[in-house]
Amino acid sequence: MKVRRDVLRLALEIAKESYPNEFVALLTGKRKIIEELLFLPFDAGVSSAIIHMEMLPLGYRIYGTVHSHPSPSCKPSRADLDMFAKHGVVHIIVCYPFEWGCWGFYDKNGKEVKIEIVD
Template sequence: MNVVRIRRELLEYLLELARDFYPNEFAGFLREKNGVFEEVLLAPNPHFGTTSAFFDLWMLPYDENIKGTVHSHPSPSPWPSRADLHFFSKFGGVHLIIAYPFTEDDVRAYLSNGNPVRIEVVD
């Protein structure tokens, strides 16, 4: 995979969530439809802190359309931490990180192995 596609409305909503949760992180799961990320699902029973986000994966509904994750970094670093890479390796798919100050330029996408992927925003 060389590129991940995301609907503009979803990206704008994710940026808004990152700003609203600041200075804490937020995290969610991305639903894909026809090769484009269209929706975010916030996990049940979340704990969003200043350095991490936790949730109960066992409470997620079975959904074949969940193809990725998203979380924010309340710092300007868009790079995955060791904990991020560990989570990526367990969950699979594409993983978005939205770094402070939470603009479109502060969003990065990674594969499960931590390799970056280009983001294409679609209308």
């Protein structure tokens, strides 16, 4: 799995704008490259964000999720692990202060993984 640089840049930007609330989006793309964020309606709070998967349009390949943490910890919470297990295979958490590199990549079990960043 790879991720486009622009996707990370956008995720950090939206995280900054949403702060102190979290934001959550889905990761989509093709040929194992995450190319786009897909926004569905979600309920955001300061400790969690619930995504409305029933609003997902047909025809999208969902690789996983991205969400923000308003704290400097990029570690998945208990609720995050439940979400990871349900949707896709790779998950990104971006954390405060949302600078380049303020992220963690995880598999569906919440284990940290490496993902190559491509242009």
